[in-house]
Amino acid sequence: MSEWIPKLTEDGSFTFFSETFNEAFHSRAGAKQEALLKFAQATDLATRAEQSSLCLLDVCYGLGYNTAAALEVIWTVNPDCQVTLYALELDISVPQAAIAPPLINIWSSPVQEVLKAIAQQQHYTIGNLNATLLIGDARQTIQQLCQIDFQADAIFFDPFSPRRCPQLWTVDFFTLVVQCLAETGKLATYSRSASVRAAMLEAGLKIGTIPLGVVHQPDDWSHGTVGSFQLPLHPLSQLEHEHLQTRAAIAYRDRTLSDSAETILQRQTQDQQQSQLESTSSWRRRWSIS
Numbered sequence: 439m440s441e442w443i444p445k446l447t448e449d450g451s452f453t454f455f456s457e458t459f460n461e462a463f464h465s466r467a468g469a470k471q472e473a474l475l476k477f478a479q480a481t482d483l484a485t486r487a488e489q490s491s492l493c494l495l496d497v498c499y500g501l502g503y504n505t506a507a508a509l510e511v512i513w514t515v516n517p518d519c520q521v522t523l524y525a526l527e528l529d530i531s532v533p534q535a536a537i538a539p540p541l542i543n544i545w546s547s548p549v550q551e552v553l554k555a556i557a558q559q560q561h562y563t564i565g566n567l568n569a570t571l572l573i574g575d576a577r578q579t580i581q582q583l584c585q586i587d588f589q590a591d592a593i594f595f596d597p598f599s600p601r602r603c604p605q606l607w608t609v610d611f612f613t614l615v616v617q618c619l620a621e622t623g624k625l626a627t628y629s630r631s632a633s634v635r636a637a638m639l640e641a642g643l644k645i646g647t648i649p650l651g652v653v654h655q656p657d658d659w660s661h662g663t664v665g666s667f668q669l670p671l672h673p674l675s676q677l678e679h680e681h682l683q684t685r686a687a688i689a690y691r692d693r694t695l696s697d698s699a700e701t702i703l704q705r706q707t708q709d710q711q712q713s714q715l716e717s718t719s720s721w722r723r724r725w726s727i728s
């Protein structure tokens with residue numbers, strides 16, 4: 439089993455750092471806060487929880503924080519809401535390491551029990567929850583959910599960043615994930631990259647931004663992206679629209695759902711070199727983004 443060392447984030451919750459992907463699992467600003475803001479809130483779970491049942495899909499379950507935040511929000515509003523959850527994760531050692539204190543203490547007791555059961559058994563049913571964790575490459579495991587026609591009200595889309603894990607940000611993978619989104623559902627991701635947004639559009643979604651709060655980095659423009667088949671969504675700014683007209687908006691592709699990260703990155707670079715679109719550096723200069 440890999441050794442996962444907890445790292446403190448600025449809201450007092452812990453995250454891990456992946457040596458393989460050379461990236462932390464959460465934003466430094468706060469792991470728990472990220473799960474609540476960019477996933478639970480962005481998919482309107484507090485409102486949706488008034489329904490008698492909800493279906494959730496957690497892509498890249500990791501420490502399980504997006505699932506945990508979702509359950510906290512849903513069961514605070516409506517303890518009787520019946521939740522069906524599917525979660526996809528490559529490495530079982532991550533959720534298993536995340537159920538040790540102090541990491542897990544940020545959640546309520548019932549949610550802690552859920553996280554423990556999911557990590558230990560991968561399948562867990564109690565009165566108001568039916569949860570299944572599918573271990574393996576999400577490019578393969580998502581196909582099981584397409585086959586059973588799973589329709590999620592909310593999808594939490596949380597791979598490592600596009601440059602580090604391009605295989606999960608391709609048009610081809612999004613196309614399968616989008617098949618699992620209910621007509622009125624929402625998919626949320628922390629990424630506001632143009633190539634990700636272009637892939638979401640090509641996979642059939644309308645997109646909106648997750649607006650910045652009052653406190654943010656000077657040259658940041660969004661907390662992420664929400665995709666849905668329906669409007670309204672929070673509209674993209676002019677800066678974001680123009681970003682989608684640059685070479686940064688050339689999407690990753692992986693037709694066979696089996697290419698390596700390196701192959702996918704090389705393919706995108708070739709597509710960018712052949713493109714007539716505006717260079718991303720000129721867009722950055724125009725908007726004073728360093």
Ligand SMILES: C[S@@+](CC[C@H](N)C(=O)[O-])C[C@H]1O[C@@H](n2cnc3c(N)ncnc32)[C@H](O)[C@@H]1O
Pocket residue numbers: 462463464473497498499500501502503504526527528529532574575576577596597598603605606
């Ligand atoms: C940014 S972390 C996810 C954080 C997580 N949502 C949380 O709240 O802790 C990305 C996760 O994707 C997993 N992962 C990487 N490649 C994957 C793949 N091909 N299929 C499924 N999961 C993958 C990693 O093991 C890691 O747990």
